[in-house]
Amino acid sequence: MSVTVRVPAKVNVQLGVAAARPDGFHDLANVFLAVGLYDEVTVTPADELRVTCAGPDAASVPLDRTNLAARAALALAERRGIEPAVHLHIAKDIPVAGGMAGGSADGAGALVACDALWGTGASRAELLDICAELGSDVPFSLVGGAALGTGRGEKLAPLEVGGTFHWVFAMAERGLSTPAVFREFDRLTAGREIPAPEADPALLTALSKGDPEALAAALTNDLQPAALSLYPELAATLKTGEQAGALATLVSGSGPTTAFLVPDATTATRVATALQDSGTCRTTRTAAGPVPGATVL
Ligand SMILES: C[C@](O)(CO)[C@H](O)COP(=O)(O)OP(=O)(O)OC[C@H]1O[C@@H](n2ccc(N)nc2=O)[C@H](O)[C@@H]1O
Numbered sequence: 001m002s003v004t005v006r007v008p009a010k011v012n013v014q015l016g017v018a019a020a021r022p023d024g025f026h027d028l029a030n031v032f033l034a035v036g037l038y039d040e041v042t043v044t045p046a047d048e049l050r051v052t053c054a055g056p057d058a059a060s061v062p063l064d065r066t067n068l069a070a071r072a073a074l075a076l077a078e079r080r081g082i083e084p085a086v087h088l089h090i091a092k093d094i095p096v097a098g099g100m101a102g103g104s105a106d107g108a109g110a111l112v113a114c115d116a117l118w119g120t121g122a123s124r125a126e127l128l129d130i131c132a133e134l135g136s137d138v139p140f141s142l143v144g145g146a147a148l149g150t151g152r153g154e155k156l157a158p159l160e161v162g163g164t165f166h167w168v169f170a171m172a173e174r175g176l177s178t179p180a181v182f183r184e185f186d187r188l189t190a191g192r193e194i195p196a197p198e199a200d201p202a203l204l205t206a207l208s209k210g211d212p213e214a215l216a217a218a219l220t221n222d223l224q225p226a227a228l229s230l231y232p233e234l235a236a237t238l239k240t241g242e243q244a245g246a247l248a249t250l251v252s253g254s255g256p257t258t259a260f261l262v263p264d265a266t267t268a269t270r271v272a273t274a275l276q277d278s279g280t281c282r283t284t285r286t287a288a289g290p291v292p293g294a295t296v297l
């Protein structure tokens with residue numbers, strides 16, 4: 001018997017970042033949108049905890065107990081006094097270290113899969129608690145759709161979305177470490193007064209109306225200067241997508257994946273081809289959102 005759970009990637013359509021807190025984390029106004037690029041986590045009973053991974057980026061995924069899928073299984077097993085004797089297989093399609101919450105998706109997926117396999121009957125609230133312990137982005141991977149994340153991004157309020165938004169994503173040659181990008185944000189903003197970030201009402205209206213032009217005008221990412229500072233070549237990728245007809249361009253979360261909002265699927269294909277031909281990225285993908293969060297298949 002095995003259970004497979006499908007979990008989407010995310011793009012942050014607004015990422016407002018406050019100054020570092022005493023614990024080093026940053027309070028956020030983090031507007032998440034789940035997009036149709038997925039990892040699948042399959043859990044099967046085994047002699048002991050084991051993780052395997054397949055997919056284009058599989059070689060850079062840790063297979064020990066630091067893997068977020070393993071950590072999720074261990075966290076649930078410990079709470080229930082269960083032996084975490086399972087094989088977790090990750091079919092990975094979300095870019096690794098790309099700012100699209102790939103590891104977080106696997107954590108949420110493994111948690112939902114183990115809960116189903118073991119019949120622990122954990123409530124949604126308990127699952128969300130475990131997600132928040134695993135990482136700031138993990139609760140959103142569980143719920144999907146669109147949501148405003150506050151605190152370090154783990155406190156979620158669902159958002160209404162009145163349509164489908166089309167995106168192109170350009171994957172970069174190398175990854176960026178999320179803590180390094182936040183540290184660069186601290187360096188770049190040192191000595192400056194940073195106002196408490198708040199969700200932009202114009203952006204929330206654009207989402208609720210499903211209006212891509214209005215959303216394009218409102219997209220912001222406070223981590224973008226830090227990501228560009230650590231990875232200056234991304235500027236050329238953004239420029240290429242803009243010239244090819246994207247409504248707006250953005251670094252996805254902590255980067256280095258870049259995101260291009262486009263009006264429709266046809267434009268998505270055109271922008272993806274232009275990006276691919278330009279040689280300013282490793283590869284491209286098109287995806288639309290919102291889509292549901294972690295789902296048992
Ligand atoms: C950049 C985003 O992806 C936007 O959604 C998230 O804020 C990052 O979420 P994540 O990868 O789940 O991050 P975590 O695993 O919780 O934290 C990794 C590291 O990122 C930094 N971090 C993360 C979230 C946050 N609100 N403030 C931070 O400063 C901290 O240095 C932390 O040690």
Ligand SMILES: Nc1ncnc2c1ncn2[C@@H]1O[C@H](COP(=O)(O)OP(=O)(O)OP(=O)(O)O)[C@@H](O)[C@H]1O
Pocket residue numbers: 060061062066067068069090095096097098099100101102103104106107137176178253254255
């Ligand atoms: N299941 C996993 N899949 C990918 N990376 C993992 C996983 N578990 C742990 N990691 C570690 O986490 C690091 C970040 O990978 P991940 O793909 O989650 O980055 P990310 O998409 O930038 O995250 P976020 O958008 O949440 O900041 C990797 O370099 C890897 O060492």
